Amino acid sequence: MSTKTPITVAYGDGIGPEIMGATLQILEASGAALDIEVIEIGEKVYLRGNSAGIEPSSWASLLRTKVFLKAPITTPQGGGFKSLNVTTRKTLGQYANVRPCVSYHPFIDTKHPNMDVVIVRENEEDLYAGIEYQISPEVTSCIKLISRPGSEKIVKYAFEYARLHNRKKVTCFMKDNIMKMTDGLFHKVFDEIGATYPDIQKEVWIVDIGAAKMADTPEAFDVIVMPNLYGDILSDVAAQIAGSVGLAGSANVGEQCAMFEAIHGSAPRRAGQNLANPSGLLLGAVLMLVHINQPEAAEQVHNAWLRTIEDGVHTYDIFTEGVSTQKVGTKEFAAAVIARLGQKPNTLKPVKYAKRPAAAPVEAAAAAANTVAMELKGVDVFVYWPSRDANALAAVVGKLAGDGLSLQMIDNRGVKVWPGGNVWTFCTDSFRCRYMSEGEATPGQVNSLLQRIVGAGIEIGATQMLRNFDGKAGYTLAQGQ
Numbered sequence: 001m002s003t004k005t006p007i008t009v010a011y012g013d014g015i016g017p018e019i020m021g022a023t024l025q026i027l028e029a030s031g032a033a034l035d036i037e038v039i040e041i042g043e044k045v046y047l048r049g050n051s052a053g054i055e056p057s058s059w060a061s062l063l064r065t066k067v068f069l070k071a072p073i074t075t076p077q078g079g080g081f082k083s084l085n086v087t088t089r090k091t092l093g094q095y096a097n098v099r100p101c102v103s104y105h106p107f108i109d110t111k112h113p114n115m116d117v118v119i120v121r122e123n124e125e126d127l128y129a130g131i132e133y134q135i136s137p138e139v140t141s142c143i144k145l146i147s148r149p150g151s152e153k154i155v156k157y158a159f160e161y162a163r164l165h166n167r168k169k170v171t172c173f174m175k176d177n178i179m180k181m182t183d184g185l186f187h188k189v190f191d192e193i194g195a196t197y198p199d200i201q202k203e204v205w206i207v208d209i210g211a212a213k214m215a216d217t218p219e220a221f222d223v224i225v226m227p228n229l230y231g232d233i234l235s236d237v238a239a240q241i242a243g244s245v246g247l248a249g250s251a252n253v254g255e256q257c258a259m260f261e262a263i264h265g266s267a268p269r270r271a272g273q274n275l276a277n278p279s280g281l282l283l284g285a286v287l288m289l290v291h292i293n294q295p296e297a298a299e300q301v302h303n304a305w306l307r308t309i310e311d312g313v314h315t316y317d318i319f320t321e322g323v324s325t326q327k328v329g330t331k332e333f334a335a336a337v338i339a340r341l342g343q344k345p346n347t348l349k350p351v352k353y354a355k356r357p358a359a360a361p362v363e364a365a366a367a368a369a370n371t372v373a374m375e376l377k378g379v380d381v382f383v384y385w386p387s388r389d390a391n392a393l394a395a396v397v398g399k400l401a402g403d404g405l406s407l408q409m410i411d412n413r414g415v416k417v418w419p420g421g422n423v424w425t426f427c428t429d430s431f432r433c434r435y436m437s438e439g440e441a442t443p444g445q446v447n448s449l450l451q452r453i454v455g456a457g458i459e460i461g462a463t464q465m466l467r468n469f470d471g472k473a474g475y476t477l478a479q480g481q
């Protein structure tokens, strides 16, 4: 093979060093051309007082190699330690999380013998933007951010993945019957981008019923793309129902840098006993070999691994009496895979990976925002009103309207309580007052309104400008409005 690809490797904690050792042995025996830089991350780094669990010199290695094969780490108990996974993902712009969830019937016990689903999860936005507030003594909020460029990147990634891996269908899970703006945007982008892939089938499910269908009939799905939170939950469900916990690998992919790992953790109780199954990390490494365009090595390793599973050489976690032929430890499992390099499975479907042209980076469409007409229409003001009496609040804040802005409605947790309202609606201590202008409002009008509210001794918890974008409301109505 020609030049070696530089990669960064971290051995991690718990069972990490054992499964990484086994994985690297197999990769080396397969002839994968890798130039390995080892960095230390995780527990020891955290306990040395580095709250991120990673040293600046390690970032330098990642920025140099742009490819990270990472064993699981142990996050120490107690506050103050930041999740290394979230830090790495966000710092390196890894917007796509890819998890193939495959069953290996009849060699590994599963209720779904024909499951072969790839979950493509948006990795940076949604409720995971981490923008949270307490807006009154009783009420907290978390902002669900879904952007057009973020949605375009992940949806395009899912379709490109499907094309590259010869997948037939991409399904979108979201919930735009409730979240009309955020999930609605994700859905719209899926429809727009999907239309440019006529060779691939498209399907959209509301996430709740989609999740139920996936748990019941996973063979109905192929590639599923979804926003961050749904993807986080459902990729674990998918891995679990494939019957292969401990077997799934995952890729976190960005425009510049990608990270490959097992989906399981560091299983500290199993550490140092030559017990752990290295398969999850090994399959993560296969995703890495495909990513760095070494398909021959990826194919060899993956097929040898399938053959090992098929031959019944199993670690304790997947060992089944009558199906398995040998119960082996981590090292023996690695040796069994190495002994099968060059072989293919007989019953399970062999994999095939092809060399591909250098992939064009998946880029979001050029920002269209500049051409969108934005018109200020008013403001939502969240106020603290501990008496919880909406009519009394309306009497006070209604008088503060004027100067072109009128009080249109008051709601509590999204349910309109004034004008009208229902005596049964439960109210917290935080109310949203919506002030609107007949025509276009000005920032000055909003500013003086806020000053009048504060001047009346009312605590403001949060404000949100209300705008039209190209004449369309950029805000939803309250329930009952």
Ligand code: NAD
Residues within 6 Å of the ligand: 015, 019, 071, 072, 073, 074, 075, 076, 085, 246, 261, 262, 263, 264, 265, 266, 267, 268, 269, 270, 275, 276, 277, 278, 279, 280, 317
């Ligand atoms: P875990 O996945 O480490 O272990 C759960 C159980 O699954 C273990 O007790 C073990 O019986 C089994 N198991 C997991 N991987 C296995 C393997 N390769 N072979 C055989 N059996 C295996 O989850 P946990 O116990 O909740 O977490 C332990 C630590 O791992 C925590 O500190 C957690 O923060 C960390 N963690 C790290 C990552 C990561 O680095 N990506 C992911 C999840 C959890």
